[in-house]
Amino acid sequence: MGTQHTKGGPYEYGHPRLARCHESTGATVLLRAPAGRLKKIIFLIVVLVGITFILKMSNKENNNNNLANVGNDPSIVEVDPIAHASMVLNWDGMAIYTDPVGKAAMFLGKPDADIILLTDIHGDHLDVDTLKRVVVEKTIIVAPQAVADKMPEEMKAQVSVMNNGEVADKLGFKIEAVPMYNLPESTESYHTKGRGNGYVVEKGGTRVYISGDTAGVPEMINLQDIDMAFVAMNLPYTMSVENAADAVLAFKPKKVYPYHYRTPEGFSDVAKFKTLVNAGNPEIEVVQLEWYGTP
Numbered sequence: 001m002g003t004q005h006t007k008g009g010p011y012e013y014g015h016p017r018l019a020r021c022h023e024s025t026g027a028t029v030l031l032r033a034p035a036g037r038l039k040k041i042i043f044l045i046v047v048l049v050g051i052t053f054i055l056k057m058s059n060k061e062n063n064n065n066n067l068a069n070v071g072n073d074p075s076i077v078e079v080d081p082i083a084h085a086s087m088v089l090n091w092d093g094m095a096i097y098t099d100p101v102g103k104a105a106m107f108l109g110k111p112d113a114d115i116i117l118l119t120d121i122h123g124d125h126l127d128v129d130t131l132k133r134v135v136v137e138k139t140i141i142v143a144p145q146a147v148a149d150k151m152p153e154e155m156k157a158q159v160s161v162m163n164n165g166e167v168a169d170k171l172g173f174k175i176e177a178v179p180m181y182n183l184p185e186s187t188e189s190y191h192t193k194g195r196g197n198g199y200v201v202e203k204g205g206t207r208v209y210i211s212g213d214t215a216g217v218p219e220m221i222n223l224q225d226i227d228m229a230f231v232a233m234n235l236p237y238t239m240s241v242e243n244a245a246d247a248v249l250a251f252k253p254k255k256v257y258p259y260h261y262r263t264p265e266g267f268s269d270v271a272k273f274k275t276l277v278n279a280g281n282p283e284i285e286v287v288q289l290e291w292y293g294t295p
Contacts, residue, residue, distance in 0.1 A: 073092070073204070074091070074092040074203045074204025074205075074206070075204040075205050075206045076091075076092075076206075077089055077090070077091045077206060077208060077227075077228060078090040078091070079228075079257070079289065080110065081259070081289040081290060081291050082100070082102065082106050082107070083101070083102055083106060083291055083292065084101070084124055084259070084260055084262055084291060084292070085098065085099040085101070085119070085124060085125055085212075085232070085259065085260045086098060086099050086100050086101050086102060086106075087230075087259070088110050088111070088113075089201075089208065090111065091173075091201075091203065092172070092203060092204065094114040094115070094171060094173075095110070095111040095112065095113055095114050095115075096113075096114065096115045096116075096117065096173070096201065097113045097115070097116045097117070097134060098116075098117045098119070098199075098210055098230075099117070099118060099119055099120075099124070099125040099126070100113075100116060100127070100130050100131060100134050101123070101124055101125065101126075101127040101130050102127070102130060104130075104133050107130075107133065107134055110134075112136045112138065112139070113134050113135065113136065113139045114138060114139065114140070114171055115139070115140050115141075115142060115170055115171060115173065115175075116131070116134070116135065116139055116140070116141045116142065117142050117143075117175075117197075117199050117201075117210065118141065118142065118143040118144075118147045118197075119144075119147075119180065119196050119197055119198065119199070119210070119212035119213065120144075120146075120147065120180070120191065120195065120196035120197075120212060120213055121146050121147055121150060121195070121196070122190075122213070124260075125196075125212075125213070126147055126150060128150070128151070128152055131151075131155065132152075132155075135155060135158065139158055140158060140160055140170050140171065141155065141158050141159045141160065142159075142160050142162055142168075142170065142175060142199070143159055143160075143161060143162070143197075144161065144162065144163060144164075144177070144195065144196055144197045145161050145163060146195045146196070147196075148161045162175065162177040162197060163177060163194070163197075164177055164178070164179040164193075164194055164197065165177065165179070172203060173201050173202065173203045174201070174202040174203065175199055175200070175201050175202075176199065176200040176201075176202075177197040177198075177199060178197065178198035178199060178200055178209070178211075178212075178219050178220070178223075179193055179194070179197075179198070179214075179217060179219045180196045180197060180198040180211060180212035180213055180214035180217070181193035181194075181195075181196070181214060181215070181217060182214070182215050182238075183215040183216070183217060183239075190213070190236070190237050191213045191214065191237075191238075196212055196213060196214075197212060198210055198211045198212040198214060198219075198220070199212075200223065200226070206227045206228070207225055207226050207227050207228075208226070208227065208228045208229075208230075209223060209226045209228070209229040209230065209231075209253065210230045211229070211230060211231045211232050211238075211260075212232065213232055213237055213238050213260070214232065214238060214239070215238065215239045215243065216239055216243050216244065216246060216247030216250070220247055220251060221247060221250045221251055222251070223251040223253075224251070226251060226252075226253035226254070227253065227254045227255065228253065228254070228255045228256075228257065229248065229251075229253035229255070229256045229257065230256075230257045230259045230260075231244050231247070231248060231256055231257070231258060231259070232244075232259060232260035232261070233258060233260070233261050233268045233270070233273060234260060234261050234262055234263045234268050235263060235268075236264075238260065240268075241258075241268050241269055241270065241272050241273040241276065242276065244258070244273055245273050245276035245277050245280065248277055248284065249277065249280040249281055249284070252281065252284060253284065254284070254285065255284070255285045255286075255287055256277065256284060256285070256286055256287070257287045257288075257289060258270040258273050258274075258286070258288060259289075259291055260291075261291070262292060267292065270288055271288075273286070274286040274288065
C-alpha cells in the first residue's frame with residue numbers, strides 16, 4: 001500500500017514533519033522540519049556565524065593594537081629570555097641584546113640587534129662565534145675595555161667602549177656603565193672591580209638595570225628609581241640568594257628578575273629568593289622567567 005498524504009500520516013498538508021515509522025509497513029521515513037522552521041534555523045546559524053566572526057576579528061585587532069603599543073611606547077619593555085645571561089629586550093621598536101651566547105638556533109626569529117651590551121670577558125658572557133651570527137651592519141656593541149680588547153678585528157669599528165661610571169646616549173637610550181665585582185675585593189676574585197660592566201638603560205621614563213656578575217656592591221645598593229632589575233645569583237661566581245635578596249630590598253626596584261643562577265652543582269634556589277624578597281617588601285614584584293627550560 002502506498003504512502004497516504006493525509007493529516008496525521010507521514011506528511012501533513014504536503015509538508016515534511018518528523019521521522020516516523022510507517023504504520024502498516026514499519027519502514028522508517030526521514031522527514032524534514034516545516035519550511036518556515038527551517039528558514040528560522042538557517043537564519044539563526046547565519047547570525048551565530050556572523051557574531052563569531054566579528055568577535056574573532058575584534059580580538060585580533062585588540063591583539064595587534066597591544067603589540068603595536070609594545071613597539072611604540074618607550075616606557076614598555078618586553079623581555080625575551082634566551083639563556084643564563086643572554087636576553088633580548090624589545091624596547092620602543094628596537095632590540096637590545098645582553099651577552100649573547102649559545103647556539104645559532106637560540107636566536108632564530110629574533111629581531112636584528114640594534115644594541116648589544118657585553119658585561120665581561122668570561123665565556124658565558126662573551127662568545128665571539130655567537131656574536132658573528134647576531135651582529136649586523138647597524139649593530140652598536142657596548143662593552144668595557146677588557147671585552148673590546150678581545151673582539152675580532154672585523155667588529156672593532158662597531159664597538160663603543162664604556163668604563164665604570166661612564167654615561168652615553170646610544171640610539172636614544174641613556175646607558176650608564178655600573179661597576180660589577182666580587183666582595184670582598186681581591187686580585188684573585190673571579191670579577192675584579194673595573195674590568196666588567198653592569199648597565200642601567202633608560203628611555204621613556206623606564207630604567208632597567210642589568211647586574212652582570214657582581215655581589216651586592218655599594219654601586220648596586222645606591223641605585224635609584226629602577227623599574228626592572230636583572231640580578232645574578234650563583235655562588236661562587238656572584239652572590240648567594242640571601243645576599244641578592246638583601247641587595248634588592250635595599251635599592252627597591254619595582255620588578256626584579258632573577259637570572260644568571262646556574263651553579264657548579266645545579267641552580268640557585270630562586271624560589272627562596274622570591275620568598276625572601278616578598279617577605280621583606282611585598283611591593284617588589286619578583287618575576288621568574290624561563291632561562292634554563294623551566295621557570
